Structures are given as structure tokens and as C-alpha cells.
Amino acid sequence: MSAIRIYNDSDTTNLLFGSDNNLSIHNKLGEIGVRFEQWQTAASIAPGAAAEDVLAAYRTDIDRLIAEQGYQSMDVISLDASHPQKAELRQKFLSEHTHSEDEVRFFVAGEGLFTLHVDNKIYEVLCQQGDLISVPANTPHWFDMGPNPGFVAIRLFNNPDGWVANFTGSDIAERFNRLEN
Numbered sequence: 001m002s003a004i005r006i007y008n009d010s011d012t013t014n015l016l017f018g019s020d021n022n023l024s025i026h027n028k029l030g031e032i033g034v035r036f037e038q039w040q041t042a043a044s045i046a047p048g049a050a051a052e053d054v055l056a057a058y059r060t061d062i063d064r065l066i067a068e069q070g071y072q073s074m075d076v077i078s079l080d081a082s083h084p085q086k087a088e089l090r091q092k093f094l095s096e097h098t099h100s101e102d103e104v105r106f107f108v109a110g111e112g113l114f115t116l117h118v119d120n121k122i123y124e125v126l127c128q129q130g131d132l133i134s135v136p137a138n139t140p141h142w143f144d145m146g147p148n149p150g151f152v153a154i155r156l157f158n159n160p161d162g163w164v165a166n167f168t169g170s171d172i173a174e175r176f177n178r179l180e181n
């Protein structure tokens with residue numbers, strides 16, 4: 001089940017709001033300009049699946065998003081707990097960063113924890129299979145796949161170079177929840 005937890009950025013102990021209802025998550029994130037919705041998924045795709053199989057299974061959805069939003073590139077992250085570089089890959093996204101474009105991610109399988117830092121609040125969003133999340137450009141955030149990752153996500157980019165992150169240098173991510181898996 002997808003879930004949201006909201007805290008003040010200076011108080012990790014006081015939960016301001018929590019829900020595992022998709023409509024509540026959609027509405028809370030909508031208040032800060034974040035798109036969050038559920039899409040149909042193909043049961044045949046599991047963590048570790050090859051990128052070309054994932055892209056082939058979701059060609060229609062991807063083409064629709066490209067036609068709607070004009071994305072210029074895409075890739076697939078597909079990891080299971082046996083991945084030899086799982087610790088390095090986890091670390092790559094664990095510190096607060098921004099992108100100069102919207103961060104559009106479609107969870108084809110598995111789960112991951114996105115944390116957004118907006119207006120002195122922390123929004124922890126547990127994304128699961130079928131969730132599409134789009135975090136606006138320049139929003140500080142981080143992502144935890146957990147010590148034993150299991151997810152497949154399609155990433156869509158507005159620039160031809162793909163993933164480019166600007167790290168804020170803040171250690172705030174160390175004070176909030178990690179994904180346990």
C-alpha cells in the first residue's frame with residue numbers, strides 16, 4: 001500500500017499527517033504541485049527485468065506521456081536484492097538534491113521511498129507498483145530504495161542527457177526515515 005507521512009523539517013518526532021489512502025495522498029501532494037496517480041501495470045514485469053522488456057511492455061503509456069509532456073529521453077531502473085552494486089546505487093539517491101526539470105517516475109513493480117522537502121515540511125511518500133509521481137523541477141528531495149532493493153521504475157526526462165542532480169549539501173536526509181526492506 002502506498003503511503004504518505006508529513007513532518008515539520010525541524011521535528012522528526014511529530015507526525016503532522018499520515019495516510020495510506022491513494023486519494024488522500026493525491027490530494028496532499030496536489031497541494032504542493034506534485035502529481036501522484038495510479039496506472040495499470042503489467043504483471044509480467046518483476047524487479048530485475050531487462051530494460052527493453054519493460055519499455056516494450058509500457059510503450060503505449062510512454063508514447064502518451066511523451067505526446068502530452070514532450071519528454072526527450074527515458075530510462076529504466078530495475079533492481080533486485082541480488083544486485084552486486086545495490087549499496088552504491090542506494091547511496092547515489094540518498095542525499096538531498098534537486099533537478100532542473102520535473103522528476104517523473106512510474107513504478108512498474110516493487111516500491112521505493114521518495115522524500116520531498118517543501119516549505120519547511122517533509123513529505124515521505126512510499127511509492128508502490130502502479131504509482132506515477134512527478135516532482136516539480138527544483139524541489140529538494142531524496143530517494144531510498146532500501147538495503148535490499150526490489151523495484152522497477154521508468155524515468156522520463158525533459159532533457160536529452162537524462163539524470164542530472166544538483167546536491168544541496170544538506171544532511172537533512174540522515175534525520176528522516178529510511179526504507180526497511
Ligand SMILES: CSCCC(=O)/C(O)=C/O
Pocket residue numbers: 077093103105112141142143153155163
Ligand atoms: C525511482 S527512480 C531512481 C531515483 C531517481 O532517479 C531520483 O532522481 C531520485 O531522486
Ligand SMILES: [Fe+2]
Pocket residue numbers: 097098099103141142143165
Ligand atoms: Fe531525484
Ligand code: NI
Pocket residue numbers: 026030
Ligand atoms: Ni486531483
